[in-house]
Amino acid sequence: MKVRKLTVTALFAALCAVGGFIKIPSGVGSLALDTVPALLSASFLPPVFVGFASMTGHIASAMYAGFPLGPFHILIALEMFVILYVFARLHKAGRHSWKWIFFTIANGLLAPLPFYFLVSPAFFVGAVPAILVATVLNAVVAAVVMPALSKAADGRLGLVR
Numbered sequence: 001m002k003v004r005k006l007t008v009t010a011l012f013a014a015l016c017a018v019g020g021f022i023k024i025p026s027g028v029g030s031l032a033l034d035t036v037p038a039l040l041s042a043s044f045l046p047p048v049f050v051g052f053a054s055m056t057g058h059i060a061s062a063m064y065a066g067f068p069l070g071p072f073h074i075l076i077a078l079e080m081f082v083i084l085y086v087f088a089r090l091h092k093a094g095r096h097s098w099k100w101i102f103f104t105i106a107n108g109l110l111a112p113l114p115f116y117f118l119v120s121p122a123f124f125v126g127a128v129p130a131i132l133v134a135t136v137l138n139a140v141v142a143a144v145v146m147p148a149l150s151k152a153a154d155g156r157l158g159l160v161r
Helices: 003-019 036-041 047-065 072-092 096-110 114-118 121-153
Strands: none
Touching: 003 036, 003 047, 036 047, 036 072, 036 121, 047 072, 072 096, 072 114, 096 121, 114 121
16 A cells, blocks of 8 residues: 555545534534545545545544444444445546436435434434435535646646546
């Protein structure tokens, strides 16, 4: 493993943790812009590293919030890893429209689905609208910033692929 990949992964994971401080009010706890840096990292890192950055960033953000869902944050972090891994694969394959559609459906609708069974149907119904809004907001911010960041950072981060 190259030091550059680890360094850039750590940078994006730290940015995810910082994004966790930008809160979105909701009735189900803390929703934040902690996913934006992970989405942006798809331009610079291989998919596995994007997944690790998002997973680490989520755990850091949840820790700051006091782990409101307790050990369920481990499940959420694993879901984030898989979702951002697939997102990065779609990005690398040039499927730019599909990556946003996938991310919105997977993170906003499918990721909360286990909580229908693990917590309660009422929690799921209450959580999905806020999570979907947060997902769309994260995606919109990342979609706006990604082209400019990719162009500005071209050659500066070494575009570790």
